[in-house]
Amino acid sequence: MGGISLGTAVSRMPGLEPAEACAWESFIDATLRVYGSLNRTLSEQHRLTLLDVRLLEILCNSQTGSARMGDLAEQLVSLPSRVTRQIRRLEEAGLVHREASPEDGRGVLATITDRGRDAFSEAIATYAEAVRQRFLSPLSRAQVSAMGENCRRISTGLRSNGNGKAARA
Template sequence: MRAWRAFIQGSQRLLEALNRELSEAHGLTLADYRILVILSETEGNSVRMSDLADGIVSSRSRLTHQVRRLEEAGLVRREECPDDRRGILATLTAEGRRQLEEAAPTHLAGVRAHLIDQLDAAELRTMAEVLERADSALVREARGPD
């Protein structure tokens, strides 16, 4: 119970702190930042909306709302998928890349100060292994039996 409560409280406080820092310094939410990062890391800076929803672990309706806000701010644009007329691509704009590059040092400094610098190398490895194992199990469970 101690581990579970510490995880819930600590992860919630960490995400709130990172969100607040990005919002105050750059007008971006942590969710916005995650979308911009995923787009920046893909070939052509474009991702199908359905794949983007899976990547940020969000519902499609919530993602649509987030991307609409980013589109209105000029950070992302939506366009038809060239090889599937039913699919929609989210694409990072030049302004989106500029804002991401401006916000990245703030985010990285926050992650370092609030988490990385609080742990030694062995603790970081253990944390990564535990969270990766839990995430893998949840992904397998969501896919169902083969």
């Protein structure tokens, strides 16, 4: 990180007690490392990013194989402009296509193609194995459950509050 120790930067965060700073530092370090590792693996083996796989998963799991661009941005917790660029890349690769929404001509739908479904099927197996190796394997079953519950509480609080401040769950 440009010669700056993450531990030094976090420990000086105003208002955080040492245990809180340590927990945050560990969380953000693990998150960035797991994300980077998964992203590299998927890019090298499938020419897809982690967010590409997540987007294809959303489309595969939808009843119609389609989703409105705004809904994709919301589900990916991303900016609409980023999702538009991502869809454009996937469209150039033949994995999705865009079309005007039949219900609302102003809306745009992204739809997964057969080629996109095939790419997703291959990539999701790599993704699942990488998650098992890099995220789950260092943890006991109890730790996995606790991690899942803690992340659920954080996400629920952020979703329900809408302002980025987690409510107690």
